[in-house]
Amino acid sequence: MDLMLAAQKNEITEHRIYSKLAKKSKDKYNSKTLSKLSLDELKHYNILKKHTKQDVNPKRFKIWLYLIFARIFGLAFTIRLMEQGEEYAQKLYSAQKEKDFEILLKDEHKHEAALISILKDQKIEYAGSIVLGLNDALVELTGALAGLSLALANGQIIAMVGGITGIAAAMSMAASAYLSSKEEKNGKDAYKGAMYTGIAYIITVILLILPFILINNVLISMTVMLCTTIAIIAIYTFYISTAKNIKFLPKFLEMAIISLTVAAISFLIGWLVKTYLGVDM
Secondary structure (H helix, E strand, C coil): CHHHHHHHHHHHHHHHHHHHHHHHCCCHHHHHHHHHHHHHHHHHHHHHHHHHCCCCCCCHHHHHHHHHHHHHHCHHHHHHHHHHCCHHHHHHHHCCCCHHHHHHHHHHHHHHHHHHHHCCCHHHHCHHHHHHHHHHHHHHHHHHHHHHHHHCCCHHHHHHHHHHHHHHHHHHHHHHHHHHHHHHCCCCCHHHHHHHHHHHHHHHHHHHHHHHHHCCCHHHHHHHHHHHHHHHHHHHHHHHHHHHCCCHHHHHHHHHHHHHHHHHHHHHHHHHHHHHHCCCC
16 A cells, blocks of 8 residues: 555646646757646556545656756656666556456556657757767877876866866867758757867866866866766766767766776876987976
């Protein structure tokens, strides 16, 4: 009964979330599909209510939280994240023998198919631009800062050189993304694509040079910078793998191995420069 009531609370909460998202959506197809999902969740609530014979209130904090998620991270990520929480409900429904629960289980599977067609999300449409800025900044700047950490012994100088290099590269990358989008004519706004690329690049630059500004020891700063790199890759990979419903680990390992390999090679180059050219500041 406790599990049934928890599932019932979840259904009414998701009914409210879908309903509010439908009202806020500017895309007519998205709004229509979200409204249908909202009605499905209400139907599930009423079926469960017939068995529990109780009314339950929605989780108001969860409603507020997912509406914030939708605004910041986009519709695709928010809905996929929310649907991941329904696995326990599917197990509960599949264990019951009544026909009502067969209807619930069928609807839960149907939701997955409906959600695939709904994902008209600008943030996901421009994910390629974000990847371009993010990945390029991680690979280039992680390598550059690792190399500078041995060639130069002053964290402030490393941060200054890294910052100038990173911001210049961000503007160059944004300009290239703009020109590339205009040439491809793929229906995407070239300006928005360039903006996403440039912003992703600059945010990554700031996060990577910050340890060299805040910490006096260069080797500790470099270690923190590498940990930051891994954290950025993990967060972004979780976002994109959730939104696009793909496996987390292969994408995370691919980005992490590339970035750390470049950093290791650059670190070796920095050591060679310091050893054979005698550069030490």
